[in-house]
Amino acid sequence: MPRKIDPKKEPDKGVTRRGFLGSVGAGAVAAATGVAHRAEAVPEITEPDEMVQVALRINGRTHRLLVEPRWTLLFVLRERLALTGTKVGCERGECGSCTVLIDGRTRYACMTLAVEAEGTEITTVEGLLDGEELGEVQQAFVMEDAFQCGYCTSGQVVAAEGLLRANPSPTLNDIRHGMSGNLCRCAAYVHIFKAVDHAAELKKGGRQ
Amino acid sequence: MSMREFDFVEPTSVSEACALLAEDPDGSAVFAGGTDILVDLKAGLKHHQRLVSLARIEELRAVELTADGALRIGATATINQIARHQGIKERFSGINDAAMSLAAEQVRNQATVAGNLCMAVPSADMAPILLAHGATMRVVSPVGERVVPLREFFVGPRETILEAADVVVAIDVPPPAPGTGDASLRQGGRVSLSLPMAAVAAVVVMEKRICREATVTLGAVAPTPIMATAAGEVVTGNELSEDVLREAGERAAEAAVPIDDLRATKEYRLELVKVLTRRVLQAAADRAKG
Numbered sequence: 001m002p003r004k005i006d007p008k009k010e011p012d013k014g015v016t017r018r019g020f021l022g023s024v025g026a027g028a029v030a031a032a033t034g035v036a037h038r039a040e041a042v043p044e045i046t047e048p049d050e051m052v053q054v055a056l057r058i059n060g061r062t063h064r065l066l067v068e069p070r071w072t073l074l075f076v077l078r079e080r081l082a083l084t085g086t087k088v089g090c091e092r093g094e095c096g097s098c099t100v101l102i103d104g105r106t107r108y109a110c111m112t113l114a115v116e117a118e119g120t121e122i123t124t125v126e127g128l129l130d131g132e133e134l135g136e137v138q139q140a141f142v143m144e145d146a147f148q149c150g151y152c153t154s155g156q157v158v159a160a161e162g163l164l165r166a167n168p169s170p171t172l173n174d175i176r177h178g179m180s181g182n183l184c185r186c187a188a189y190v191h192i193f194k195a196v197d198h199a200a201e202l203k204k205g206g207r208q
Numbered sequence: 209m210s211m212r213e214f215d216f217v218e219p220t221s222v223s224e225a226c227a228l229l230a231e232d233p234d235g236s237a238v239f240a241g242g243t244d245i246l247v248d249l250k251a252g253l254k255h256h257q258r259l260v261s262l263a264r265i266e267e268l269r270a271v272e273l274t275a276d277g278a279l280r281i282g283a284t285a286t287i288n289q290i291a292r293h294q295g296i297k298e299r300f301s302g303i304n305d306a307a308m309s310l311a312a313e314q315v316r317n318q319a320t321v322a323g324n325l326c327m328a329v330p331s332a333d334m335a336p337i338l339l340a341h342g343a344t345m346r347v348v349s350p351v352g353e354r355v356v357p358l359r360e361f362f363v364g365p366r367e368t369i370l371e372a373a374d375v376v377v378a379i380d381v382p383p384p385a386p387g388t389g390d391a392s393l394r395q396g397g398r399v400s401l402s403l404p405m406a407a408v409a410a411v412v413v414m415e416k417r418i419c420r421e422a423t424v425t426l427g428a429v430a431p432t433p434i435m436a437t438a439a440g441e442v443v444t445g446n447e448l449s450e451d452v453l454r455e456a457g458e459r460a461a462e463a464a465v466p467i468d469d470l471r472a473t474k475e476y477r478l479e480l481v482k483v484l485t486r487r488v489l490q491a492a493a494d495r496a497k498g
Contacts, residue, residue: 050213069216092247093315094401105288105317111246112318115216116263159313180400181312
């Protein structure tokens with residue numbers, strides 16, 4: 001569970017960290033200078049919004065960082081960790097361009113809070129590389145020309161990876177059903193389905 | 209980021225969750241899969257000071273089929289936990305149908321069955337079949353635990369009997385009688401990632417070719433998921449002939465009170481109810497094991 005750094009408390013319910021530090025600081029200043037503290041003389045300090053510390057395990061590496069509870073995993077991946085392979089699309093769980101794997105299962109990163117993802121294994125499209133080489137699914141997408149503009153591709157690739165981990169030998173129907181959470185505005189669907197099928201064979205060491 | 213600030217708490221027990229909700233009943237909301245609530249928060253349609261996540265409460269994750277054939281779905285069991293459960297596929301095929309039809313893979317990996325019911329949208333995919341099976345909700349509040357039949361759970365669109373500090377901990381489906389078959393069918397604009405224009409579920413108990421009991425329920429054609437009691441009565445005691453099925457469809461349509469909206473017209477929905485009722489009753493009967 002994420003460790004609360006700065007629990008939000010109403011002033012009447014207890015001492016907030018912010019208030020506590022403020023009073024200690026003022027006391028220390030007063031003690032050091034011997035001058036009575038005057039609130040109007042001290043510049044205001046604006047702290048960042050309530051932050052919690054999380055440890056996110058992404059592509060095999062642990063990242064410790066402060067996040068706001070309202071930050072989505074998508075936001076944290078892109079804006080805090082510069083993992084921009086995960087794309088921003090609809091931001092409402094309908095297009096699939098932000099698809100990541102969480103514990104091996106596909107999820108929309110735009111519909112997942114970063115705080116929720118603590119304690120899970122997160123895999124993004126960057127994590128599907130095989131060393132410096134493209135992974136099987138990525139290779140298959142290139143070989144089958146499974147995109148036009150390419151914007152949805154990283155989401156498609158991760159969705160395909162999730163599908164093949166759950167079902168290494170999918171039928172065309174399984175592929176259509178499993179990939180249906182990813183929209184392609186260029187409508188490269190036929191090639192995408194072929195690529196998933198091709199990737200299944202590559203993963204089994206078959207067709208090149 | 210379009211969401212306003214909120215506090216996210218992750219209690220590890222149900223009693224802790226209830227206590228957190230009770231501290232600020234109006235400002236708090238229960239958070240499970242998040243696939244509905246985050247959409248609303250992002251759109252600014254809702255704001256909650258505090259989200260109380262159920263995700264770290266171990267005991268709520270389980271899906272259990274008991275020896276007597278009953279099914280218990282924990283509050284944070286995902287749609288895909290149901291869709292991939294071999295026992296459910298065999299013994300509650302209709303529940304599998306509904307789970308497979310919901311949204312898309314990514315959402316099914318995240319969204320919960322209980323959340324689908326608690327959000328109480330009229331088109332909730334899991335509602336008709338669970339209603340037809342006579343499911344009950346186990347609800348815990350700071351003052352105790354109670355059992356609410358699903359048929360008394362929905363009040364209106366996005367409205368249930370739940371009070372602010374209530375936590376649904378499980379959905380219980382009673383063991384089906386011998387000879388039971390079930391099915392759930394829906395028609396959306398497309399197969400995936402669409403809400404149904406109409407949905408019909410049926411649970412039938414067959415004795416050879418005669419239907420001994422039938423329950424038909426409807427989704428997306430009334431302010432809440434509803435029972436189409438008269439449709440079940442038409443079928444009961446009869447063989448599922450073309451005429452009987454047609455009559456059941458008519459009765460089901462009489463129970464429906466659909467609206468026109470961006471997905472379909474009222475008239476089209478009524479036609480769908482007739483057709484889907486015939487098909488779903490036949491499918492349920494075909495699955496019944498005597």
